[in-house]
Amino acid sequence: MTDFTKTLQDTFGEKVVTLRGEIPEKYWNDWAGLPATEPLALARPSTTEEVSGLLAACHAAGVPVVPQGGLTGISGAAHPQADGIVLSLERFDAIEAIDTDAGTITAGAGVILETAQNAAADKGMMLGIDIGARGSCQLGGVLATNAGGNTVVRYGMARDHVLGLEVVLADGTVIDGMNTMLKNNAGLDLKQLFIGSEGLLGIITRCVLRLHPNPPAKATAFLGCADTASVIALLRAARGALGPMLSSFEVMWPSFFHFMSKGTGLGSPLDGEHGAYVILEATGFDAEATRGAMENLFEKAFEDGLVEDGVLANSVKEERALWAVRESPAEYETVLGPLVPFDVGIPIAKMDEAVTRIEAAVADAFPTARSLSYGHIGDSNLHVVVNVPEAGRAQPEKEIKKIVYGITRELGGTVSAEHGIGAIKRDYLGYSRTEAEIALMRTIKAALDPKGILNPAKSFDAGMAA
Amino acid sequence: MTDFTKTLQDTFGEKVVTLRGEIPEKYWNDWAGLPATEPLALARPSTTEEVSGLLAACHAAGVPVVPQGGLTGISGAAHPQADGIVLSLERFDAIEAIDTDAGTITAGAGVILETAQNAAADKGMMLGIDIGARGSCQLGGVLATNAGGNTVVRYGMARDHVLGLEVVLADGTVIDGMNTMLKNNAGLDLKQLFIGSEGLLGIITRCVLRLHPNPPAKATAFLGCADTASVIALLRAARGALGPMLSSFEVMWPSFFHFMSKGTGLGSPLDGEHGAYVILEATGFDAEATRGAMENLFEKAFEDGLVEDGVLANSVKEERALWAVRESPAEYETVLGPLVPFDVGIPIAKMDEAVTRIEAAVADAFPTARSLSYGHIGDSNLHVVVNVPEAGRAQPEKEIKKIVYGITRELGGTVSAEHGIGAIKRDYLGYSRTEAEIALMRTIKAALDPKGILNPAKSFDAGMAA
Numbered sequence: 001m002t003d004f005t006k007t008l009q010d011t012f013g014e015k016v017v018t019l020r021g022e023i024p025e026k027y028w029n030d031w032a033g034l035p036a037t038e039p040l041a042l043a044r045p046s047t048t049e050e051v052s053g054l055l056a057a058c059h060a061a062g063v064p065v066v067p068q069g070g071l072t073g074i075s076g077a078a079h080p081q082a083d084g085i086v087l088s089l090e091r092f093d094a095i096e097a098i099d100t101d102a103g104t105i106t107a108g109a110g111v112i113l114e115t116a117q118n119a120a121a122d123k124g125m126m127l128g129i130d131i132g133a134r135g136s137c138q139l140g141g142v143l144a145t146n147a148g149g150n151t152v153v154r155y156g157m158a159r160d161h162v163l164g165l166e167v168v169l170a171d172g173t174v175i176d177g178m179n180t181m182l183k184n185n186a187g188l189d190l191k192q193l194f195i196g197s198e199g200l201l202g203i204i205t206r207c208v209l210r211l212h213p214n215p216p217a218k219a220t221a222f223l224g225c226a227d228t229a230s231v232i233a234l235l236r237a238a239r240g241a242l243g244p245m246l247s248s249f250e251v252m253w254p255s256f257f258h259f260m261s262k263g264t265g266l267g268s269p270l271d272g273e274h275g276a277y278v279i280l281e282a283t284g285f286d287a288e289a290t291r292g293a294m295e296n297l298f299e300k301a302f303e304d305g306l307v308e309d310g311v312l313a314n315s316v317k318e319e320r321a322l323w324a325v326r327e328s329p330a331e332y333e334t335v336l337g338p339l340v341p342f343d344v345g346i347p348i349a350k351m352d353e354a355v356t357r358i359e360a361a362v363a364d365a366f367p368t369a370r371s372l373s374y375g376h377i378g379d380s381n382l383h384v385v386v387n388v389p390e391a392g393r394a395q396p397e398k399e400i401k402k403i404v405y406g407i408t409r410e411l412g413g414t415v416s417a418e419h420g421i422g423a424i425k426r427d428y429l430g431y432s433r434t435e436a437e438i439a440l441m442r443t444i445k446a447a448l449d450p451k452g453i454l455n456p457a458k459s460f461d462a463g464m465a466a
Numbered sequence: 467m468t469d470f471t472k473t474l475q476d477t478f479g480e481k482v483v484t485l486r487g488e489i490p491e492k493y494w495n496d497w498a499g500l501p502a503t504e505p506l507a508l509a510r511p512s513t514t515e516e517v518s519g520l521l522a523a524c525h526a527a528g529v530p531v532v533p534q535g536g537l538t539g540i541s542g543a544a545h546p547q548a549d550g551i552v553l554s555l556e557r558f559d560a561i562e563a564i565d566t567d568a569g570t571i572t573a574g575a576g577v578i579l580e581t582a583q584n585a586a587a588d589k590g591m592m593l594g595i596d597i598g599a600r601g602s603c604q605l606g607g608v609l610a611t612n613a614g615g616n617t618v619v620r621y622g623m624a625r626d627h628v629l630g631l632e633v634v635l636a637d638g639t640v641i642d643g644m645n646t647m648l649k650n651n652a653g654l655d656l657k658q659l660f661i662g663s664e665g666l667l668g669i670i671t672r673c674v675l676r677l678h679p680n681p682p683a684k685a686t687a688f689l690g691c692a693d694t695a696s697v698i699a700l701l702r703a704a705r706g707a708l709g710p711m712l713s714s715f716e717v718m719w720p721s722f723f724h725f726m727s728k729g730t731g732l733g734s735p736l737d738g739e740h741g742a743y744v745i746l747e748a749t750g751f752d753a754e755a756t757r758g759a760m761e762n763l764f765e766k767a768f769e770d771g772l773v774e775d776g777v778l779a780n781s782v783k784e785e786r787a788l789w790a791v792r793e794s795p796a797e798y799e800t801v802l803g804p805l806v807p808f809d810v811g812i813p814i815a816k817m818d819e820a821v822t823r824i825e826a827a828v829a830d831a832f833p834t835a836r837s838l839s840y841g842h843i844g845d846s847n848l849h850v851v852v853n854v855p856e857a858g859r860a861q862p863e864k865e866i867k868k869i870v871y872g873i874t875r876e877l878g879g880t881v882s883a884e885h886g887i888g889a890i891k892r893d894y895l896g897y898s899r900t901e902a903e904i905a906l907m908r909t910i911k912a913a914l915d916p917k918g919i920l921n922p923a924k925s926f927d928a929g930m931a932a
C-alpha cells in the first residue's frame with residue numbers, strides 16, 4: 001500500500017497528497033468520538049479533475065476512500081479507516097455565483113455553511129439551511145448527510161434546498177448535474193441519490209442551492225403547556241394560524257428543561273413549572289402582521305387551554321434568552337456528564353408515548369440514570385440524551401441503545417431523524433428499514449460502486465469494518 | 467404469449483386480468499395521442515400482493531409491463547405496447563387515512579388527485595399539488611411523473627409532497643416505505659428513486675403525502691409589463707415583498723396573450739397592449755394582510771416602473787376572469803389548430819433570449835407559423851405551442867422540435883420542465899443530460915430491472931420501441 005500512496009503522491013503532487021506519518025491529527029476523527037485513526041494517505045484536491053483522477057486510481061487499486069467535510073458529523077460517517085485514504089473537500093471552498101433573480105447560490109462542497117449563509121445575506125437573500133455546526137460544517141457534508149436543523153418545519157431538510165450537484169462516482173466518472181432550474185423532469189433526478197447517501201455512492205464536489213427572500217420580521221414566544229397532548233394541539237393551531245410564517249416549533253420536556261435550566265444557571269423565562277415547554281417562532285415580511293399573528297395565536301391558545309403560561313420576546317436580547325436553555329448543547333457534558341445521545345424520529349401521534357416509555361424504561365434499567373428529552377416536534381424529531389452517573393466514561397451504551405431504539409422500532413419510528421447512520425448506528429438500521437429496503441440500498445451501492453471503495457462499512461454498506 | 471396471458475388470467479381471475487380482444491379502448495392510449503395500441507392483457511389489481519404476483523410472473527416470463535394511472539400524461543409514458551401487458555392502478559382508490567396533527571394523507575396510487583384534494587379540504591387541510599388534469603389524473607401517475615402545476619412556486623413539485631411510498635419492483639419485491647415522518651435519515655431515501663421515474667424502476671402502489679394548512683385569504687392581480695426584463699425584476703420584488711405568500715407567478719407573452727384573448731373572445735382585463743402580462747397571486751392567513759401586501763407590492767412596482775398597468779380582483783368572479791385566458795388550454799386546438807406543444811425549462815437569466823429566439827427561429831423556418839409563449843417563470847418553466855396553419859394535421863413536428871430543443875440546449879435549459887420524457891421526447895433527452903448522466907440512469911435501471919420489463923423504450927430506457 002505504501003507503493004500505491006507514494007505513486008498517488010507522485011501523480012498528484014505533495015500539495016494534494018499527504019502520506020501517513022505526516023497527516024495532521026485533525027483528519028483522524030470526526031465529532032462522533034470513535035478511536036482516532038490515521039489513514040493511509042490524505043488527499044486534498046481542489047479541482048473536479050483531481051477528484052476524478054484520485055478516485056479512478058483508488059478504484060483501480062481497490063483502495064477504500066473516506067470523504068471528509070467539516071468533520072462535525074456525530075454518526076462517524078467521516079471516520080477514517082486505517083487501510084484507506086481520506087479525501088477532504090476543504091479546498092472546494094469557492095462561492096462561484098449568487099443569482100438573486102433565480103434565487104440560487106453555486107458553491108464548492110468545501111464552503112463552510114456559515115460562509116454561504118453570509119454571502120447570501122450580503123445579497124439580501126437567505127440560505128434556509130441552518131444547523132448548530134454552521135461555523136465548521138461544509139456544504140458537501142451537509143448535503144451528503146441531508147442535514148436537518150431548527151428551521152426544517154419552515155424550509156425543509158438540506159435535500160429541499162438542492163437544485164444541482166456535481167458528483168464524482170467511485171470509478172472517477174464525473175456527473176455534471178449543476179442544474180439551476182426549479183423544475184427539471186428530463187429523466188431521473190440523479191442528485192436525489194447522492195443527497196443523504198453519506199458518501200457511499202459518490203463524492204459531491206459542487207452544488208447549486210436555492211435561496212429564499214429573507215423575512216425581516218420575527219416573533220418569538222416561550223410557552224408552558226400542561227402535557228404533550230396540549231403541545232400537539234398547539235402545533236396544529238400554530239400551523240393553521242401562522243402557515244408558512246411558522247419557522248420553529250421546539251419542545252422541551254421537564255426532564256430536559258428543569259434539569260438544564262438549573263444546571264446551566266440560565267433559569268426559566270416562566271415562574272411556575274409545566275408539563276412541557278415550547279419555543280415558537282414566526283418569521284414574516286411585515287413586522288406588525290408577524291407580531292400580531294403570534295399574539296392572536298397566543299391569546300387563542302391560552303383561551304382554549306392549550307397553553308398555561310407564556311412570554312413573547314420584545315427584543316433580540318429577550319429572544320436569545322428564550323432560546324438559551326435549548327441552545328446549550330455544548331453544556332450537556334459539563335452539566336450532565338458523559339452521555340449517550342439519540343436523534344430518533346417518532347410519528348407525532350406516538351410522541352407522548354415515546355417520551356413516557358423511553359424515560360420510564362431507562363429509569364427501570366438504570367435507577368440513577370437521567371434521560372433528557374427535547375426535540376423538533378413539528379418534524380417528528382425527538383432528541384434524548386441519557387447519562388448513568390455512576391458509569392462515568394463507561395456509559396452502558398449498548399443497553400441504553402437497545403431500550404431507546406427498541407421502543408422507537410415498536411412505535412414505527414426511525415433510528416435517525418437527521419444525524420444519519422454513519423459508523424455508529426449500522427447495527428440498528430434494520431430497526432427502521434425492512435430487509436427488502438436494505439437489500440435495495442445495497443443493490444444500488446453494488447451498481448454504482450462495484451468494488452465497494454466508497455466509505456466501506458458505513459450506513460447501509462454490507463462490508464465489515466476494518 | 468396467449469398461453470402466458472391465459473395463465474395470468476387463470477391465476478389472478480377474470481376480474482383482475484382482461485385478455486386482448488376484450489380490453490376497453492380507453493386503455494389503448496393516453497393523452498399524448500400516439501397511435502392507439504391494444505396490449506396483450508390488461509391487469510387491474512386491487513392489492514399489493516396482486517401487483518407483486520403479476521410483476522413476478524411477467525419478470526419470470528420477460529413480458530413488458532406498462533403501468534397506467536389516469537392516462538392524462540402528454541408525453542406518452544403510459545402508452546401501451548402490443549407485446550406487453552398494461553397494469554392499471556385504478557383500483558388502488560382508497561384514501562386510507564388523514565392525520566391532521568401530522569399533516570398527512572395516506573392513499574392508494576389510483577386515487578384521483580381531486581378526490582384527495584377534497585378529502586383534505588373536508589378536514590380543513592390542503593393538498594398543495596394542483597394540475598389542470600386534477601379531475602382525471604391519479605396520485606400514482608402524479609408521483610411517477612413528478613408533476614408540476616401552477617402552485618410550484620409556493621408548494622414545490624409533486625416530489626416535495628411525498629413522505630412515504632409503497633413500491634413494487636420488477637421482480638415482485640415489495641418495498642414498504644410508508645414513512646409518515648418529515649425527517650428520516652436512516653439510510654438511502656429510496657422513495658426519491660421512484661418519484662419522476664415514469665414507471666421504469668418500480669410501480670408505486672400507495673403513498674403518504676404532506677398536507678398544508680389551507681390559507682383562507684387570496685389576492686390576485688393581472689399586470690401589464692413593458693418587457694421580460696421588467697417581469698423578472700417584478701418576480702424578484704414579489705418574492706421579497708410576499709415571501710411564502712407568493713403562490714402563482716404566471717407570464718404570458720404577447721404572442722400568446724393577444725392571440726388567445728382575441729381568439730377565445732375572452733378579451734383582456736387591461737385596456738392597452740403590453741410587452742408581457744403577469745398573473746400574480748398571493749395566499750395568506752389574514753385577508754387584510756394578504757390584500758395589503760399585494761397592494762403595497764403593486765404600488766411600489768408601479769412607482770419603480772416595473773409595471774405599466776394592472777388590476778386587482780375584488781371578487782372570486784373577477785379572480786376567475788383574470789385567469790380565464792391563461793386557463794384556456796382546452797381551447798388551443800380550436801383557436802389555433804393542430805399544435806406542437808413544448809414544456810421546456812430555461813434558466814431565468816436566459817428567459818428573455820429564449821422567447822425571442824424561439825419565436826424568431828420558428829418564424830424564420832415557417833413564415834406563417836404561430837408560436838405562443840407563456841409559462842411559470844418563477845419555476846424557470848416556459849411553455850410554447852406552435853402551429854403552422856397550412857400544415858393542418860401534418861404539423862412539421864420534427865423540424866419544430868429541432869428548433870425549440872436546439873435553442874433550449876444552447877441556453878442550458880431542459881427539454882422537459884414538468885411533463886416528463888415518456889415516449890415522445892426520448893430522442894431529445896441527450897439535449898439536457900450528459901452521456902454520463904444517461905449512462906448512470908441506465909446503470910440504475912439495469913440493477914433494479916435486469917430484464918428490462920418495466921415500461922421499455924420510454925424515457926431513459928436503452929431499449930428500442932416495439
